[in-house]
Amino acid sequence: MNEMNIHDKIGDWSAAALCDALTPEEQTNFERHLAECPHCRSLNEENQKMNEILNNTIPALRPDPNFERRVIEGFREKTSGGWTQWWSGIVWFAQFRTVQAALAVVILAAMVKSGSMLTGERFSAKSSLRMREGAGEVAETDGFAAYAPNLSFGHAQVPGQIITNSATRSGAGTLVLAGGNAYTGATTVQGGSLSLGATTVKQPQIAISSGGVTTLSGVTSFTGGVTNTSSGSLGLTGAAGTAGLPNNIAISGGILTAQNGKSAKSPSSTTRDDQAVDGSQKDERVWRFGDKAKSIDGQPGDQASPVSDDSHKLIRNANLDFEVDHFDKAVETIAAVAGEEQGYVNTQNSERGANGKLQGEIVVKVLPANLDRFLMKLRALGDLKNQTIGTDDVTKDYFDTEARVRNSKRMEETLLGILQKNTTKVSELLQVEKELARVRESIEQMQGQLKYYDALVAYATVTITMHEKDLSQPAAFVLREQANLSIFTKDVEKAFADAKSDADAAKAQTIESHIERDADGHVSATLHLLIAPDVSDEAIGKLKALGRIQNFNSQTQSVANSGSRNGAGDANAAKIEKDKVDLNLTIQRDEEPAAQQTSLNVLTDHVEEKTAQLKQAAVASGVEVKTAAFNRATDGVEVSTLTFRMPFNKYAAFLEQVKALGKVKDFTVSRSDNAGGENAPAEIALQIYSQGDIVPDETGIFATLRKTLGEGFSGLMWSISMIGVALAFFAPWVLAVGVIVWGVRRFKRRGVKK
Amino acid sequence: MDAPDIELIAKALNGDAESFELLIRTYSRTLFAVAFAVLQDAGEAEDVVQETFVRAWKKRAWMRDPAKFPAWLTTVARNRACDILRRRRTVPLDADAPEIADTTIPAPDEHSAGEAMQANVHTALARLPEQHRTALTLRYLEGMDYLGIEQTMGLTNGALRGILGRALATMRKTLKTNVEAYE
Numbered sequence: 043m044n045e046m047n048i049h050d051k052i053g054d055w056s057a058a059a060l061c062d063a064l065t066p067e068e069q070t071n072f073e074r075h076l077a078e079c080p081h082c083r084s085l086n087e088e089n090q091k092m093n094e095i096l097n098n099t100i101p102a103l104r105p106d107p108n109f110e111r112r113v114i115e116g117f118r119e120k121t122s123g124g125w126t127q128w129w130s131g132i133v134w135f136a137q138f139r140t141v142q143a144a145l146a147v148v149i150l151a152a153m154v155k156s157g158s159m160l161t162g163e164r165f166s167a168k169s170s171l172r173m174r175e176g177a178g179e180v181a182e183t184d185g186f187a188a189y190a191p192n193l194s195f196g197h198a199q200v201p202g203q204i205i206t207n208s209a210t211r212s213g214a215g216t217l218v219l220a221g222g223n224a225y226t227g228a229t230t231v232q233g234g235s236l237s238l239g240a241t242t243v244k245q246p247q248i249a250i251s252s253g254g255v256t257t258l259s260g261v262t263s264f265t266g267g268v269t270n271t272s273s274g275s276l277g278l279t280g281a282a283g284t285a286g287l288p289n290n291i292a293i294s295g296g297i298l299t300a301q302n303g304k305s306a307k308s309p310s311s312t313t314r315d316d317q318a319v320d321g322s323q324k325d326e327r328v329w330r331f332g333d334k335a336k337s338i339d340g341q342p343g344d345q346a347s348p349v350s351d352d353s354h355k356l357i358r359n360a361n362l363d364f365e366v367d368h369f370d371k372a373v374e375t376i377a378a379v380a381g382e383e384q385g386y387v388n389t390q391n392s393e394r395g396a397n398g399k400l401q402g403e404i405v406v407k408v409l410p411a412n413l414d415r416f417l418m419k420l421r422a423l424g425d426l427k428n429q430t431i432g433t434d435d436v437t438k439d440y441f442d443t444e445a446r447v448r449n450s451k452r453m454e455e456t457l458l459g460i461l462q463k464n465t466t467k468v469s470e471l472l473q474v475e476k477e478l479a480r481v482r483e484s485i486e487q488m489q490g491q492l493k494y495y496d497a498l499v500a501y502a503t504v505t506i507t508m509h510e511k512d513l514s515q516p517a518a519f520v521l522r523e524q525a526n527l528s529i530f531t532k533d534v535e536k537a538f539a540d541a542k543s544d545a546d547a548a549k550a551q552t553i554e555s556h557i558e559r560d561a562d563g564h565v566s567a568t569l570h571l572l573i574a575p576d577v578s579d580e581a582i583g584k585l586k587a588l589g590r591i592q593n594f595n596s597q598t599q600s601v602a603n604s605g606s607r608n609g610a611g612d613a614n615a616a617k618i619e620k621d622k623v624d625l626n627l628t629i630q631r632d633e634e635p636a637a638q639q640t641s642l643n644v645l646t647d648h649v650e651e652k653t654a655q656l657k658q659a660a661v662a663s664g665v666e667v668k669t670a671a672f673n674r675a676t677d678g679v680e681v682s683t684l685t686f687r688m689p690f691n692k693y694a695a696f697l698e699q700v701k702a703l704g705k706v707k708d709f710t711v712s713r714s715d716n717a718g719g720e721n722a723p724a725e726i727a728l729q730i731y732s733q734g735d736i737v738p739d740e741t742g743i744f745a746t747l748r749k750t751l752g753e754g755f756s757g758l759m760w761s762i763s764m765i766g767v768a769l770a771f772f773a774p775w776v777l778a779v780g781v782i783v784w785g786v787r788r789f790k791r792r793g794v795k796k
Numbered sequence: 797m798d799a800p801d802i803e804l805i806a807k808a809l810n811g812d813a814e815s816f817e818l819l820i821r822t823y824s825r826t827l828f829a830v831a832f833a834v835l836q837d838a839g840e841a842e843d844v845v846q847e848t849f850v851r852a853w854k855k856r857a858w859m860r861d862p863a864k865f866p867a868w869l870t871t872v873a874r875n876r877a878c879d880i881l882r883r884r885r886t887v888p889l890d891a892d893a894p895e896i897a898d899t900t901i902p903a904p905d906e907h908s909a910g911e912a913m914q915a916n917v918h919t920a921l922a923r924l925p926e927q928h929r930t931a932l933t934l935r936y937l938e939g940m941d942y943l944g945i946e947q948t949m950g951l952t953n954g955a956l957r958g959i960l961g962r963a964l965a966t967m968r969k970t971l972k973t974n975v976e977a978y979e
Contacts, residue, residue: 054961100936
């Protein structure tokens with residue numbers, strides 16, 4: 043069998059033998075077969091020849107010995123480029139999982155950061171600076187800031203807590219927040235010093251337990267408190283000194299200095315254990331605090347009223363507003379008090395209102411020194427409504443004017459000197475005279491100004507405005523009646539004429555009257571009358587009798603004469619007058635509401651003709667045609683809209699006529715219960731219309747079939763368009779997912795590839 | 797494959813340029829044979845070899861198993877060569893010789909035996925199916941043994957025997973007169 047195998051595949055065996063690829067056993071078998079089989083032998087010989095030919099020819103195609111060198115050189119050339127090397131280095135580097143993870147984290151962080159920059163959101167709310175000891179290293183953390191060496195910040199925002207120096211370490215560093223700072227955390231000074239510059243400090247507690255000098259200089263806003271329990275000094279040095287100071291300073295040790303105290307207010311709530319003022323310079327206040335438990339309520343610098351002296355020219359004035367019981371008595375009191383205080387009543391004016399109440403103004407001049415006492419005494423005058431006291435500092439103006447007067451006088455003397463010399467020409471002399479006149483005028487003006495100032499300064503001006511109680515009580519009331527009357531009647535014209543004659547009989551004043559007919563032929567009239575109060579009831583009664591009263595309303599308004607109704611006065615005490623009655627009369631045609639409403643549509647042809655016929659029939663049978671309209675549309679549809687009104691006994695007969703016109707559709711009848719009787723009116727609203735002559739009204743199997751097919755087709759088109767929409771929606775996603783899957787598989791294949 | 801070879805490959809793949817150049821020396825001729833078998837053009841084959849190594853260097857990060865590296869190289873070279881071949885397919889391989897595999901090529905005249913025989917063999921080779929041609933090229937151009945050819949081509953024992961046998965038979969038929977005339 044082996045022999046057969048060799049014989050059948052002699053080509054393969056021969057080739058394998060040529061390549062020395064046969065096992066020794068196979069080789070023996072192969073040779074044995076060759077010896078037996080001449081066919082195979084000759085083929086093997088041919089193969090050997092072929093082998094020889096190939097061995098002689100093909101190796102000539104081998105690359106020359108320099109081949110490897112060339113390949114390597116080319117390889118070096120192509121890979122030595124810096125870019126390629128760098129890139130391949132990066133690619134090699136990127137294969138590590140850790141690098142990939144780090145890269146992903148970096149990209150994520152960048153995205154978060156850029157997002158936060160775009161939206162302005164902070165993603166870590168509580169982080170603050172952590173300043174480690176020694177190295178000046180700054181790291182983010184959400185605790186507090188602790189520091190040891192001297193640190194200085196020009197612009198810092200500290201949302202957390204600051205501890206200057208830790209409890210366990212005692213350093214002597216200074217934390218300086220010099221400007222543009224804002225922080226909200228609590229600050230504990232346990233050592234070292236804290237210095238706040240132009241800082242906005244929101245609700246922190248600065249607790250100084252030990253340590254050196256703490257200065258709050260130029261703090262722009264401080265809403266928290268300061269507690270100093272150390273022996274260190276607390277310095278408050280404000281530019282303005284007012285807004286910047288903390289409201290709450292609790293001090294039980296050390297020194298408190300408040301500088302730049304021109305307008306410095308003492309802290310509103312300050313508790314101190316002891317106080318000793320050390321130094322009393324104008325702009326500086328220093329308190330020293332020890333351990334003694336003694337509480338002093340600090341309201342330093344109770345201000346006295348400012349009074350003019352030689353160096354200050356102050357004009358003082360006061361405005362007061364009183365409500366008094368009796369104006370004249372009050373004036374007497376004021377005069378008496380003014381006398382006591384070396385003053386006088388300057389002007390007085392008063393005015394009596396229509397209700398007999400007085401109001402007026404009194405100007406009193408008093409010595410400035412006595413002003414406060416004078417005002418106190420005036421309090422008893424009555425009910426003080428309003429008081430303003432002002433001081434005008436005219437010092438600068440005053441002394442400026444004085445200086446100008448001196449200068450002008452010198453000028454006057456010079457001009458006089460020129461006049462006394464006779465050397466000048468007449469024209470020049472005239473000019474000098476003119477100039478002299480001008481200077482003298484201005485001197486007089488300025489001296490007048492000075493005198494005016496002197497007068498104002500010498501006496502304070504107190505302007506007292508007074509009015510008696512119940513000033514606004516009305517003197518009288520007027521009752522004004524306003525009435526609206528609306529009447530329905532069968533004959534509007536007659537009623538209108540009657541109303542006019544009634545009005546004339548009552549000697550009423552006609553303000554407006556007109557009668558008009560609207561588009562439907564309905565007549566209506568309006569009459570606006572003013573009727574004397576004593577005959578008004580009778581006149582209105584007559585007018586009411588003209589027809590059916592639709593509505594009547596009347597309202598009486600009382601108007602206060604002189605003074606407001608809201609005044610505190612007694613309204614009943616005032617006089618009451620009756621004014622003319624203002625009457626608005628409307629007369630409309632009376633139309634009884636239909637007892638029965640019928641509405642129907644009639645489908646017919648020749649709409650126009652039939653409408654005309656129906657109208658004629660209606661008139662003949664005593665049916666009223668209320669409205670009629672005809673309309674023809676472009677598609678040939680004719681529509682005629684009609685309404686009829688008739689007594690009820692004619693209704694049935696007429697309805698039959700209407701029904702006979704054509705095919706009746708949408709027939710509805712509504713009947714109201716309250717109207718009854720044989721002659722209660724009935725109304726028919728009718729629409730006569732024709733089919734359009736373009737589109738026939740199709741029925742039958744083919745029409746149905748076509749309709750079904752058409753609807754089916756449009757449904758099909760709709761679903762196709764919906765599929766399109768769905769494709770458009772999904773395509774990008776499918777594409778993206780496909781790309782990702784393709785990339786991942788490609789990447790995997792790279793690794794697995796043989 | 798030998799252990800030192802794998803070590804060398806691993807070193808080269810980690811970016812050691814010297815080791816990689818050693819690899820180039822080791823594998824360039826094999827790759828040349830593979831590329832030549834496809835392209836039948838020494839110049840183009842050489843380009844392919846070079847490109848293959850450059851590509852291998854750039855993609856070394858993705859090669860995780862050094863043992864698979866030689867086979868990978870072969871595949872890359874072969875694919876690259878096929879790409880080039882496909883691109884030039886529009887131009888007939890040999891305008892003079894009709895593309896009929898069965899036609900025998902007549903033996904050359906006596907006096908120009910050497911060169912003519914070379915050309916005839918070349919033409920005959922070109923007519924072989926690619927797989928057969930590769931096997932023959934690796935065998936005769938590179939002088940590779942059976943095992944080497946199998947590894948390079950990714951074949952099993954029996955398959956290569958058949959391929960070589962059939963390739964030789966075809967050559968024999970095509971160059972029948974040449975063989976008969978050969979002394």
